[in-house]
Amino acid sequence: MKILLYNPDNGVTQNFMPHLWMFLLQALTPPGHEVLLIDGNTQAMTDAELVEFALRSQVGLVGIGAMTRMIAKAYRVADALRAAGIKVVMGGPHVTEVPDEALGRDGGPRHADAIALGEADETWPRIVADAVRGRMKEVYTPVDVFGQERKPSLQEYPPIPWQSLDMDQFNRIPGFVRPIMKHFHYQWETFHIIPIESGRGCPYGCEFCTVTGFFGDSIRFRTNDSIVSELLRLKARARGTSGQIAVFFVDDNFAINVKRTKSLLRDIIGQFRHQRQTDQVAVAGHNRGWRAAQLGGADQRQPAARRGTGGPDCRVRRQVDLHRNGIAGSG
Numbered sequence: 001m002k003i004l005l006y007n008p009d010n011g012v013t014q015n016f017m018p019h020l021w022m023f024l025l026q027a028l029t030p031p032g033h034e035v036l037l038i039d040g041n042t043q044a045m046t047d048a049e050l051v052e053f054a055l056r057s058q059v060g061l062v063g064i065g066a067m068t069r070m071i072a073k074a075y076r077v078a079d080a081l082r083a084a085g086i087k088v089v090m091g092g093p094h095v096t097e098v099p100d101e102a103l104g105r106d107g108g109p110r111h112a113d114a115i116a117l118g119e120a121d122e123t124w125p126r127i128v129a130d131a132v133r134g135r136m137k138e139v140y141t142p143v144d145v146f147g148q149e150r151k152p153s154l155q156e157y158p159p160i161p162w163q164s165l166d167m168d169q170f171n172r173i174p175g176f177v178r179p180i181m182k183h184f185h186y187q188w189e190t191f192h193i194i195p196i197e198s199g200r201g202c203p204y205g206c207e208f209c210t211v212t213g214f215f216g217d218s219i220r221f222r223t224n225d226s227i228v229s230e231l232l233r234l235k236a237r238a239r240g241t242s243g244q245i246a247v248f249f250v251d252d253n254f255a256i257n258v259k260r261t262k263s264l265l266r267d268i269i270g271q272f273r274h275q276r277q278t279d280q281v282a283v284a285g286h287n288r289g290w291r292a293a294q295l296g297g298a299d300q301r302q303p304a305a306r307r308g309t310g311g312p313d314c315r316v317r318r319q320v321d322l323h324r325n326g327i328a329g330s331g
């Protein structure tokens with residue numbers, strides 16, 4: 001079966017990097033299926049064009065993921081696809097928060113044939129199998145055999161085959177500049193910003209945020225080896241394509257466990273630099289060429305209204321550390 005994973009744009013701002021969920025679900029798709037990716041931020045298409053593309057490509061299932069910010073567009077596109085007879089499954093934070101809306105159980109119109117609640121790492125292969133049999137359920141929930149909620153372990157993280165993925169649509173170098181870069185032999189024919197994760201979950205439960213409810217209040221980490229090998233695959237891709245790759249750790253709490261953070265950074269540095277560095281995060285960042293760091297988490301000592309997306313692990317002291325090391329910090 002051909003599967004299209006579609007990420008809607010928000011119609012106002014342009015996203016600077018693709019979403020991890022698309023690559024992750026693509027990597028988790030059982031063999032024998034072809035998975036196409038379209039990001040509305042990089043491939044502007046009208047609803048009719050998208051439907052036409054899906055019909056022409058004989059897509060049997062479209063997966064749409066959306067935050068609340070993009071949900072209006074997501075529903076519109078889903079409606080157009082379903083009107084053309086194409087099955088649609090939706091997932092992500094918004095439909096998890098308000099599942100009845102997508103299924104038309106709240107009195108409004110129905111937008112999806114099926115929805116995946118919460119983390120879909122383990123439910124996605126089932127969804128695909130059911131879609132092939134033409135017997136998709138309406139709701140897929142990550143539960144164990146006893147019906148208890150089950151969070152996937154990140155210990156066996158699926159290797160995303162970055163080295164072989166078609167990433168053309170996510171190249172940040174505009175088409176007209178590429179021949180010039182090539183002509184002058186710059187290693188900048190492509191520039192990709194790649195999302196990667198090292199852990200999920202957050203214990204802080206800030207009232208305005210979906211993360212603790214969605215990913216749970218304890219943190220699950222990937223192994224250092226799996227992260228380092230993903231970075232090495234990305235590096236190999238950059239080398240092989242005369243391109244540059246920047247990685248963006250999408251973790252909400254990258255530095256919550258200091259021992260683990262240092263151990264990961266040491267392993268990364270060990271693979272990417274011959275010379276050992278000190279174990280300060282900021283110094284390590286400086287030596288890796290970081291020029292800016294986005295800090296996540298929220299300071300629990302602040303009233304909710306005054307909290308930004310700062311965090312117990314990223315207070316002013318850390319900003320100062322970063323600045324001393326020539327890195328701009330925000331968050």
Ligand code: B12
Pocket residue numbers: 010013014015016017018019020021024062063064065066067068069089090091092093094097116118119120121124195197208209210211215250251252
């Ligand atoms: C990185 C990130 C960003 C980055 C980049 C986005 C990107 N390109 O990746 C930046 C900083 C730009 C950003 C911006 C915003 N973000 Co943001 N972001 C995140 C963050 C921290 C990580 C996303 C991620 O990759 N997670 C890891 C992946 C694996 O998880 P996932 O996306 O949820 O996918 C899993 C499931 O949801 C499911 N799934 C997802 N999609 C689909 C689709 C199908 C078909 C299926 C079956 C399953 C499925 O399967 C996946 C595997 O389990 C999340 C918080 C979080 N921890 O998720 C917030 C989060 C997604 N962001 C959020 C928000 C609000 C925003 C902004 C609107 C903030 C703002 N006011 O401007 C903007 C919108 C940007 C835009 N384009 O319009 C909210 C969304 C809440 C909601 N109700 O939708 C989140 C959840 C954080 C929060 N505070 O609650 N964001």
Ligand code: SF4
Pocket residue numbers: 202203204205206209210211212252296297298309311
């Ligand atoms: S610390 Fe950050 S990720 Fe955790 S609940 Fe608060 S805002 Fe969300």
